Amino acid sequence: MTTTIAQSGFVKVTSPYPEEQELLDPALAAPTPQKAAQLRQKASHWLLRAQKEFHDAIFARDGSEAGLDRYASARAELDSAETWALRVADALSRPRD
DSSP states (O other), X not given: OEEEEEEETTEEEEEEOHHHHHOSOXXXXXXXXXXXXXXXXXXXXXXXXXXXXXXXXXXXXXXXXXXXXXHHHHXXXXXXXXXXXXXXXXXXXXXXX
């Protein structure tokens, strides 16, 4: 769920995507129609971006170590985006008090 922005030696410095920064837990979001639409839109954008990266990684695979790393990273990103989309859907489908 994070993007690597720098690598120094063996330590990677990462920064969360905006989806993570703004909406760490969709269940805590205000249940207004505007907030629900915002959550759905952000989940959709992240999922589409991850699907494109995964698609590109599949067709760019050449058997090299870098190609395998890109594929694994894209697969993990897609898994994270799918999980996020499911969390958003679950949070928005629950009745509020």
